[in-house]
Amino acid sequence: MNEAQERMQELVRKLNETAYAYYVLDNPVISDMQWDRLYDELKKLEAETGIILPDSPTQKVGGDPLKGFEEHRHITRLWSLDKVQSLEELEAWIQRTEKLAEAKDLQYYVEYKFDGLTLNLTYRDGELVQAATRGNGVTGEAILPQARTIHSVPRKIPYKGLLEVQGECIMRLSTLEKYNKTAKEPLKNARNAAAGALRNLDPRVTASRHLDAFFYQVGTIENPPYDSQPGMLDFLRENGFQVSPYLGSSRGREALEACIREIEQSRSQLDWLIDGVVIKVGDYALRERMGYTEKYPRWGVAYKFKAEECVTKLLDVTWELGRTGKLTPLAHLEPVDFYGVTVRKATLNNLGDIQRKDVAIGCNVWIRRSNDVIPEIMGRAGDATEDEKPILKPEFCPACGSKLIERGAHLFCMNRETCRPQAVARLAHFAGREAMDIDGFSEKTAGQLYDQMGIRQPADLYALTPMDFLMLDGFKEKKAGNLADALEKSKHCELDAFLFALGIPNVGRKTARDLAQRFGTLERLKAADEEALTAIPDIGDIVAASVTEYFSFPENNQMIDRLIAAGVHPKEMAAASEGAFSGMSIVVTGTLPTLSRKEAEDLIRSRGGNAAGSVSKKTAFVVVGEDAGSKLSKAQSLGIETIDEAELLRRAGV
Structure with missing residues (x-):
C-alpha cells in the first residue's frame, strides 16, 4: 500500500469517526471548516489515484438518476402506531395496556414523534445492502442510492448479523433555512423537503438537501443483545445510528403527562418538526405477551399534539372514486400553512356531512389538522355571502359517466365493467x-x-x-x-384469503381470518346475520353491517358466482369450535423441520385452535423449532408445555 492510500484510509476513518461524534453522540470533536478540509483532501486523493474506498464519505453525494423505483419487500412488517389525542384517551390506553400485560404500574418510555418520512435500512454482514420507504408496511420503494447520501446513515456497522433498522428521514429546520437562502425555488417546509428528496429518482437531488435521520426501532435482528427499549437504543448508538436525544421514563398517567408537557413546551426550540410523542412499554418480554392487532402493536401508542385549527376558503369539491365504487367528496382549499406544512385539501365524509356542516364553494371554513396528511373541515366560518355556490350532489360518475345511486349516506358508481x-x-x-x-x-x-x-x-x-x-x-x-x-x-385458495380478496368494506386480513374460522364455508358466512357476526370477538356492529350489506347486493353475489364457475374453490375451514385444539391458544416459535410457520398455524386453526402471536398464562402449549427465542424462554418461565413439530402433528391427527 503506498503513502497516498494510507492517507486515504486515515482520512476515511477520521471523517467517519467525527461524523459519528456529530450525528450520534451529539458531541462534535472538530469544526465544520476542519471537516470540510479533510473531506476536500480525500476527494483530491481519490481523483489522483482513481481509488475510492468502500466506506468513503465522498460516496454520499448521489449517482446517476434512476429510471424508476423498484419494489422492496421488508423482511419484517413495519407497523403503524395507534393514536390518542387527549389525556382521557391516553388513560383508556393505559388501562387496556395494563390489562393485557396483566400488570400495574408499567415502565413506559417516551420519545419524539418525528414528522418526516419512514426509512427502513437492511444490513448484512455489517454492510448496508438496502434502504426502502415504508410503503404499505409490507412492501416499499427501494431507495438505497438516495439513503447513501445521508451522512447519519452508517454504511458499515459492527453488528454482523441480518438487521433491519427503522427510522425517520428529516430535514433539519436550520438546513432548510440555509438551503432556501440560495435556492432558485425555495422549499415550503421541512417535511415535504425530506420526503420529496428521499423519493427523488436523482440521488444528486437527495444529496443537495443534506438530509438527516433518527432511528428508533429494530425490526429484524438475529439474537438481539437487549431486552428493553433503552437497551435497544444503546445497541443502535453502539452501531453508529443517530437516535432521539430525548428519552423520557415514567410510570403512570401523571408522569406520562409531565413528559408530554415537557416535550410540547420545548417543541418550538427543536431543530426538526415533531407532531407528538411516542409512548412504548419498555420491557420486551411484556411486548411479546401483549402482541399486535391487525394494524398496530398493543404495546405502543402515539400521543398527537392538540389539533391545529384555522380559517381558509373552500374553492372546490371533487368526488374521488374508490375500488368499491364509492365516491368520497374531497375539498380543495385556498392554501394555508400549519406549522410549516401547506394544506390545500381537506376531508368531507359524504353528502350528509356536507349538509350538516352547511358549507358551500366560496365560503370560509374552519379546518382542523392533527398533523395528518389530509385535515378535516369542521364547519362554516362566518355568514353566507352572495358569491357562494352550493355543493351539488353529482348524478354521474366522474370517471365513466354512469348514473350514480345512493346507498345509505354514500354515492356509488355501479358500473363494474367499464369504470x-x-x-x-x-x-x-x-x-x-x-x-x-x-x-x-x-x-x-x-x-x-x-x-x-x-x-x-x-x-x-x-x-x-x-x-x-x-x-x-x-x-x-x-x-x-x-x-x-x-x-x-x-384457484386453490384459503377461505380467509378469498374473503379478503373480495374487498368487503371494513374487512381486513385478520377479520377475514376470524370470519373464515367461525363459519368455515362461504355459504355459511353469506347466510349469517348481524347477531351471529357480532358474537365473534373483535367484530362490532360496523363490520357486521358491512358484511351483511355486501352479501345483500346482487352484483357482489354475481361476481362470486363467476369466480367459482371459473374454477376458484376456497378451501373449507374447520369452525373454531370444532377439532382437537378447540378453545386452545397455541404459539409457534422457531423454524420447524418440515412445516412453515404459516402451515403450522393454519393446521392449528383448522383443528379449532387459536394461533396466537405471543405467550401468556392462557397459552395451552408452545410448538418449538430450531432457533426459538424469547417465546420459548417465556413459556419455560411460566411453566407452559412445549412440544415439537412431530407431537403437534400427532395431536392434530395428521
Whole structure:
C-alpha cells in the first residue's frame, strides 16, 4: 500500500469517526471548516489515484438518476402506531395496556414523534445492502442510492448479523433555512423537503438537501443483545445510528403527562418538526405477551399534539372514486400553512356531512389538522355571502359517466365493467399478496389487462393464457408463464384469503381470518346475520353491517358466482369450535423441520385452535423449532408445555 492510500484510509476513518461524534453522540470533536478540509483532501486523493474506498464519505453525494423505483419487500412488517389525542384517551390506553400485560404500574418510555418520512435500512454482514420507504408496511420503494447520501446513515456497522433498522428521514429546520437562502425555488417546509428528496429518482437531488435521520426501532435482528427499549437504543448508538436525544421514563398517567408537557413546551426550540410523542412499554418480554392487532402493536401508542385549527376558503369539491365504487367528496382549499406544512385539501365524509356542516364553494371554513396528511373541515366560518355556490350532489360518475345511486349516506358508481379506476383497483387488490397472492401481478399489469385485453372483473383473469400475457409490454415467455402458473395456483385458495380478496368494506386480513374460522364455508358466512357476526370477538356492529350489506347486493353475489364457475374453490375451514385444539391458544416459535410457520398455524386453526402471536398464562402449549427465542424462554418461565413439530402433528391427527 503506498503513502497516498494510507492517507486515504486515515482520512476515511477520521471523517467517519467525527461524523459519528456529530450525528450520534451529539458531541462534535472538530469544526465544520476542519471537516470540510479533510473531506476536500480525500476527494483530491481519490481523483489522483482513481481509488475510492468502500466506506468513503465522498460516496454520499448521489449517482446517476434512476429510471424508476423498484419494489422492496421488508423482511419484517413495519407497523403503524395507534393514536390518542387527549389525556382521557391516553388513560383508556393505559388501562387496556395494563390489562393485557396483566400488570400495574408499567415502565413506559417516551420519545419524539418525528414528522418526516419512514426509512427502513437492511444490513448484512455489517454492510448496508438496502434502504426502502415504508410503503404499505409490507412492501416499499427501494431507495438505497438516495439513503447513501445521508451522512447519519452508517454504511458499515459492527453488528454482523441480518438487521433491519427503522427510522425517520428529516430535514433539519436550520438546513432548510440555509438551503432556501440560495435556492432558485425555495422549499415550503421541512417535511415535504425530506420526503420529496428521499423519493427523488436523482440521488444528486437527495444529496443537495443534506438530509438527516433518527432511528428508533429494530425490526429484524438475529439474537438481539437487549431486552428493553433503552437497551435497544444503546445497541443502535453502539452501531453508529443517530437516535432521539430525548428519552423520557415514567410510570403512570401523571408522569406520562409531565413528559408530554415537557416535550410540547420545548417543541418550538427543536431543530426538526415533531407532531407528538411516542409512548412504548419498555420491557420486551411484556411486548411479546401483549402482541399486535391487525394494524398496530398493543404495546405502543402515539400521543398527537392538540389539533391545529384555522380559517381558509373552500374553492372546490371533487368526488374521488374508490375500488368499491364509492365516491368520497374531497375539498380543495385556498392554501394555508400549519406549522410549516401547506394544506390545500381537506376531508368531507359524504353528502350528509356536507349538509350538516352547511358549507358551500366560496365560503370560509374552519379546518382542523392533527398533523395528518389530509385535515378535516369542521364547519362554516362566518355568514353566507352572495358569491357562494352550493355543493351539488353529482348524478354521474366522474370517471365513466354512469348514473350514480345512493346507498345509505354514500354515492356509488355501479358500473363494474367499464369504470376503469375502480376496475383496475379491484383487480390489483384481488391479486394482492395477502389476498389471492398472484405473484407477478401488479396494478400496472391490471391496467394493461383492462386496456388491452378487456379484463373487467377478477373472474376474467382465469380465462387468460400465457400467450395473452405475451401481448403486454414488458412480458416475455418466462414472465408470462410464471403469471399464468400463479393464476392457476390461486384457484386453490384459503377461505380467509378469498374473503379478503373480495374487498368487503371494513374487512381486513385478520377479520377475514376470524370470519373464515367461525363459519368455515362461504355459504355459511353469506347466510349469517348481524347477531351471529357480532358474537365473534373483535367484530362490532360496523363490520357486521358491512358484511351483511355486501352479501345483500346482487352484483357482489354475481361476481362470486363467476369466480367459482371459473374454477376458484376456497378451501373449507374447520369452525373454531370444532377439532382437537378447540378453545386452545397455541404459539409457534422457531423454524420447524418440515412445516412453515404459516402451515403450522393454519393446521392449528383448522383443528379449532387459536394461533396466537405471543405467550401468556392462557397459552395451552408452545410448538418449538430450531432457533426459538424469547417465546420459548417465556413459556419455560411460566411453566407452559412445549412440544415439537412431530407431537403437534400427532395431536392434530395428521
